[in-house]
Amino acid sequence: MGGQFDIHYVFDFLPKLLSYLHITLLIVAGSILLGLIIGFIVALPRLYNVPILKRVSQVYVSFFRGTPILIQLFLIYYGLPELLKLIHVDTSRTNVLIFVIVTYALHSGAFISEAIRAAVNAVDRGQIEAAYSVGMSGYQALTRIILPQALSISVPILSNLVIANLKDSSLAFTLGAMEMTGKSQTLGSATRHFVETYIALSLIYFVISTVLERIFFYLEARLLRHERQIIEKERSSKRWIGWRKREIARLEKGVDPH
Amino acid sequence: MIKLTNISKSFGKHEVLHQINLTVEKGEVVVILGPSGSGKTTLLRCINYLEKPNEGQIEIGDFNLDYKQANKKDIHNLRQRSAMVFQHYNLFKHKTVLENVMEGLVVVQKFSTDEAKRKSIEMLEKVGLGTKLDAYPSQLSGGQQQRVGIARALALNPEVILFDEPTSALDPELVGEVLDVIRKIAKEGITMIVVTHEMGFARDVSNHVVFMDEGVIVEEGRPQDIFGAPKEERTKQFLKRITSEWAYSI
Ligand SMILES: Nc1ncnc2c1ncn2[C@@H]1O[C@H](COP(=O)(O)OP(=O)(O)OP(=O)(O)O)[C@@H](O)[C@H]1O
Numbered sequence: 001m002g003g004q005f006d007i008h009y010v011f012d013f014l015p016k017l018l019s020y021l022h023i024t025l026l027i028v029a030g031s032i033l034l035g036l037i038i039g040f041i042v043a044l045p046r047l048y049n050v051p052i053l054k055r056v057s058q059v060y061v062s063f064f065r066g067t068p069i070l071i072q073l074f075l076i077y078y079g080l081p082e083l084l085k086l087i088h089v090d091t092s093r094t095n096v097l098i099f100v101i102v103t104y105a106l107h108s109g110a111f112i113s114e115a116i117r118a119a120v121n122a123v124d125r126g127q128i129e130a131a132y133s134v135g136m137s138g139y140q141a142l143t144r145i146i147l148p149q150a151l152s153i154s155v156p157i158l159s160n161l162v163i164a165n166l167k168d169s170s171l172a173f174t175l176g177a178m179e180m181t182g183k184s185q186t187l188g189s190a191t192r193h194f195v196e197t198y199i200a201l202s203l204i205y206f207v208i209s210t211v212l213e214r215i216f217f218y219l220e221a222r223l224l225r226h227e228r229q230i231i232e233k234e235r236s237s238k239r240w241i242g243w244r245k246r247e248i249a250r251l252e253k254g255v256d257p258h
Numbered sequence: 259m260i261k262l263t264n265i266s267k268s269f270g271k272h273e274v275l276h277q278i279n280l281t282v283e284k285g286e287v288v289v290i291l292g293p294s295g296s297g298k299t300t301l302l303r304c305i306n307y308l309e310k311p312n313e314g315q316i317e318i319g320d321f322n323l324d325y326k327q328a329n330k331k332d333i334h335n336l337r338q339r340s341a342m343v344f345q346h347y348n349l350f351k352h353k354t355v356l357e358n359v360m361e362g363l364v365v366v367q368k369f370s371t372d373e374a375k376r377k378s379i380e381m382l383e384k385v386g387l388g389t390k391l392d393a394y395p396s397q398l399s400g401g402q403q404q405r406v407g408i409a410r411a412l413a414l415n416p417e418v419i420l421f422d423e424p425t426s427a428l429d430p431e432l433v434g435e436v437l438d439v440i441r442k443i444a445k446e447g448i449t450m451i452v453v454t455h456e457m458g459f460a461r462d463v464s465n466h467v468v469f470m471d472e473g474v475i476v477e478e479g480r481p482q483d484i485f486g487a488p489k490e491e492r493t494k495q496f497l498k499r500i501t502s503e504w505a506y507s508i
């Protein structure tokens with residue numbers, strides 16, 4: 001299919017695809033924010049061992065972790081309106097993006113609740129006792145001692161999830177959502193240059209994931225600055241910057257005619 | 259004065275403390291000795307309400323509480339009157355040395371930030387860490403971490419400080435600096451209950467020794483009496499064993 005490969009199409013497609021970048025980012029940001037709220041609520045009954053709710057949240061988590069996201073997308077898009085019809089809510093005019101964001105939020109919520117649970121359990125019991133011992137309430141211990149440390153522990157997991165969502169958001173085109181991948185389909189059909197659209201598309205996804213990865217890495221280093229190893233890493237990166245400055249100065253001297 | 263009356267504690271079917279009665283005068287330094295598993299840690303934890311006894315009463319100064327009927331407010335009050343120094347320090351890892359000490363003052367005792375800071379620095383200087391205010395726990399030696407733990411407890415201005423084997427997690431060369439700090443604050447007349455296996459220390463700082471075994475207080479008294487002329491067979495055997503271990507380790 002398609003015409004002769006022509007690299008110019010790649011450059012031509014890049015800005016056209018980028019004009020839909022905000023939709024992709026909206027899906028990612030919306031689903032992660034909503035997913036954080038869902039994940040936190042779902043983690044609570046398991047952290048505090050609430051009998052029946054604990055089972056419910058377990059089932060939820062294993063369902064969304066154990067089924068393909070594409071199927072979840074179809075289930076929510078075609079199944080949820082049927083359910084809502086039963087309580088007389090009409091969703092036929094609802095934007096498809098809402099369904100996409102809800103699906104990815106439910107999906108992320110499952111992973112986030114697991115991450116929160118693991119991270120909270122990783123904060124050692126002794127510090128929680130010390131918090132109680134100085135007179136803090138359960139809520140104060142949770143918000144001042146446990147959560148700040150749990151957050152920094154879960155940054156790498158969150159980072160993976162954001163990048164996974166970025167990539168998975170491309171599946172939204174199967175519902176006809178107009179985000180970057182959806183746009184690439186129309187561009188491809190119109191010009192018959194599919195390979196070029198895919199090259200342009202992968203370039204964009206690649207650059208964005210790399211940037212996100214860097215941002216999270218920096219965030220992690222900042223949040224974990226109380227750990228000696230990381231501080232040493234920071235120092236060595238400072239050393240590297242120092243070396244680079246000296247090196248640049250030397251090169252500049254080198255081209256100096258004097 | 260602190261008075262414990264008929265404190266019993268079981269974990270499941272296993273009775274770990276059996277009707278403990280103990281009176282500690284104000285300013286006394288009490289050392290609790292006893293073999294592993296005798297219930298020393300559990301007793302300290304009950305005083306700080308980190309463990310809830312099945313029954314018993316406690317009196318600290320003008321405050322008293324029946325463990326069976328304690329509500330949230332009582333628990334809070336009890337914890338305000340006692341402070342714990344843990345075997346493994348249990349410092350807040352994401353907070354600096356200064357923030358570790360300030361935390362309870364600001365969050366629980368509602369000090370202003372400035373006041374809390376002033377008081378915390380004073381306590382940290384007392385334990386010899388005035389120059390480490392901005393360090394994180396992971397950047398300190400075990401001995402320094404434990405001294406932060408002591409400053410954190412001191413700052414809360416409790417009626418009694420509870421020490422659970424404060425030096426047993428330390429490398430031998432760091433034990434001295436921590437014991438010196440405890441000696442120093444003992445001289446200031448703060449009431450302390452110390453679980454320790456450091457016999458030399460127990461002998462020279464305490465004025466009241468308690469020997470526990472299998473959840474009961476077997477014998478108690480002045481250090482010269484307990485160490486010099488123990489009455490109970492179990493005490494004698496324990497002291498004999500521990501002093502010979504001590505002799506070996508030299
Ligand atoms: N949370 C718990 N659940 C069940 N059993 C416990 C618990 N905490 C303590 N025990 C048991 O209670 C007994 C007394 O323990 P405790 O820690 O008070 O002894 P200890 O005198 O401090 O000993 P050591 O010198 O080894 O620190 C032990 O048999 C211990 O196994």
Ligand SMILES: [Mg+2]
Pocket residue numbers: 298299300422423
């Ligand atoms: Mg113990």
